[in-house]
Amino acid sequence: MTSKPQSASLLQGTLDMLVLRTLLYGPAHGHQIGKHIQRTTNDFLQMQHGSLYPALHRLERRGWVTAKWETAPDRNREFKYYRLTEKGRKQLLVEESQWKQMSEAVARVMWPAAEES
């Protein structure tokens, strides 16, 4: 990886999956989700975290997450916390296995020798 952080354009489905995966650790608000994805990828996925919100609202509409305004534990302020639902958990499994299949398939095409050794 080059030293300079690169911004990759995220496929919509991928973003959904990342958000769902992030919420597996527990409820979080938009800013936390954005920062978490950015940090764990070493700033490789340096998206404008505003673009999270259409995805979050889409997930909420599909019933994969729920949202509620709650006071943050560490400060006296309300944030909109998103929680993974049971349906969301199942969806994450589906998306995860799809992604695995996909990346394995891509890898087999790209590095056939590496697989052997």
Place this chain on the structure above:
Amino acid sequence: MRWWQFKKRDADLERELHSDLELEEEEQRASGLSSKDASYAARRAFGNTALIREQTHEAWGWATIERCYADMRYAFRALLRSPGFTLTASLTLALGIGANAAIFSLVSAIILRPLPYPSPTELVGLGQWRNQKGEGYVQTGVSGPNILDIAAQKNIFQQVAYYRWAGFNITEGNHPESVDSIKASQDMLPLFGVQPLMGRFFTAEETQLGHDQVAILGHKLWQTRYGADPAILGKTIRLDEKPYTIVGVMPARFRFTWDQEMGVFVPLALTPDELSEKGRATSRDLETQARLQPGVNVKQAQAAMDALAGSLAIEHPEANKGWGFKVEPLHAAYYRHIGQPLLIMSGAVLFVLLIACGNVANLLLARATVRKREIAIRAAIGASRRRIVTQLLTESVVLAAIGGSLGLLLAYFGDRILTLEMTYNRRFSVPNASVIDLDWRVLLFSLGLTLLTGIIFGLAPALIASRTDLNESLRESGVNSASESGRRRLRNGLVVSEIALALVLLTGAGLLIRTFLGLMQVDLGIDPTNVVTMEIDLPHYKYSEPANQTQFFRQLLQRVQSLPGVTAAGIEQPGSRVFFQPEGQPVMTPGQEPTASLNIVSPGDFAAMGVALIAGRTLTQSDAQGSTPVALISETAAHRYWPNTNPIGRHLSVLARVYSGKAESSTQSLEIVGIVKDRRGFDLWEPRSDLYAPFEQHPISFAYLNVRTTVAPLSVVPSIREAVLAIDNEQPVNDPMLLTEQIARTYGTLRFPMTLVWIFASLALLLSAVGIFGVMSYTVSRRTHELAIRMALGADRLTVLRQILREGLGVALIGVAVGLLAALALSRIMADYVYGIKATDPPPYAAATLVLVLVAMAACYIPARRAASVNPMQALRNE
């Protein structure tokens, strides 16, 4: 999500985004940035808030409607902000859409609205037809025996029915009252699929002679004359002094022949003569209608009738040779004569609308240029091109909707005028005229037209406007960019099409006015000034003897001629067309026989009407019963049937009426004693052959009384009435009218449709002039800079003026060329509506071209002069 939750949801989102931004800002500040820089950095990291909100709305699934709503609100605001533009554009569209809606209400009432009977498409009209020399296509009713043969084709027709118009008088009380009445065959009323309100239809027995004195009342007559008497059945009504037993009453909504409210129906009992083999030729006046078997179409019926006509012509050559049968949908039979004029009108208004669209598109283009900056800003803050086009299109559809609403208002008044002209003024007549209004078809049509026009005139400007180069527009300088030339091409294209459309309309209108002028100059063959004319109809139950009729008219003429102020008086019964045989000439084959109108006149009628004698002698008092039967013929009859010979002294015999096939009352040989000038009254378009015979030798019961006076003609009417009452104190005199007025009415029926086309053509001319003017002004204003430089470099005013004019004229001439080609291509449609000229007659085309070129020049001249008077220094400083 429900729409009322939308605002709450949106506020919630706003709060969420806001809190995120705040957090980001805090973090940035914590990393050591100043508060101002932190705010910027946070925004950069966060992204385009407006866009995110919109995308989130989209995730909610309400974006489309929200966007549409916002676009509409925005459109209204934008339109309100430029009231001048909005007013001009919507009025232009209102004219176009209004004219279309008004004409379409005619189409809807006449053609689209089905006949008011069950399964109306099964109903057909039947007729006999032939091509007759001197008459053209002749279509008549069907004769009795032929109807029986047609009705025998049970696999084609369910029912075949026939009727005759009857002019009954109700003779109860002191004054006879005329009533619209029909003599109908047994199946005639059941054919329409209706049931009587009360009682029953006619039985088979009642259509036999001697059993036919029963009647069915129309609903209105039952209500007005009998006070809706529920016990009316079995009572009698006296028609022409004979008692008829009332057996039924028709329902309120029933109309005969589509739109006629009849008073009385009586059975039509054919005479043994009419039913005999002879009747096959002589009862051809039976109006015939039929109901097809379900699943049989008109084409199949026509094929069966063609076959039948062929075999009947062989079996009964004397009656049927040369005659065919015509089957047509009953509805089409009613509007046949109006179909083509309606098509021309619809075309004309469509052209007007297209020109209006062109103008509004031009206005929008100019506006788009002015709004370039606004559009660029919208694009800069994240609006996609599609989004901008949708927004601009919404604006034009809103504009069209305003125009459409105003147009419907115009159409409403237009419809009232049309109805008035057709029902009250009777300037021209179409079936179903009383129901012309904005029905659902018209509203739907107008709605569709409005949306369509909004898209037609809005799409191209919107596409072009959205194709902006952001940097260039925001800097607001670039005048001669690449997109500018695209726009100019579109603008010029619009002007070319407007001029072409206007030219087509103008040539059409020109052809019509040439026709009208031609008809105005037609020699009517009479001298209509100082002549009053009126109708006298002797009831046949009172004047059953021919001698009585003749006696009445003889006495009347004597009395009227001796009235003070009267110089001449005559009676005439305008003739029906008859076949005749010039004696000594070979008998012609069917379709080639000589035909003429047989007019029955008094000797004084030629003087009263001012008809000139060309050769021989006129009729005299001595041409009476018992003396040699004589006739006068018209010039056209003389030229057509006695070419190269002098017809005077020769003989002719009248055979039978063309329409019914009935033999004329006297078929004896008539000696031709004179030739008179051609007269044109009922048919202005072409001279017809005429015969004139004296009423003393051919008794009549109906006549026009024509009186020539030295005083004001209408002033003698009271004394004429007195003269009539002195002979018969019950005899009415109907419709006294100046002959000049009658002629004006005849021309009026031609004038009204022509006036309509003229109105549309003038609208087209006006709109296209405004279009050219607008485009030229705009072009000049965009080029002030360039022109100023030219002038600063030494070009003089005249050169600039000439250059602008040349450019404008160039565009106009292309439009004229396209328009001429289109007009020539469309001229075939006009062929039936021009008189004395060909539809490709050069003058209207030349005149339309000239008018348009002049108008284009004038429209170019004003902006060109403005351009030439530009002060170069000032113009350049303004840049």
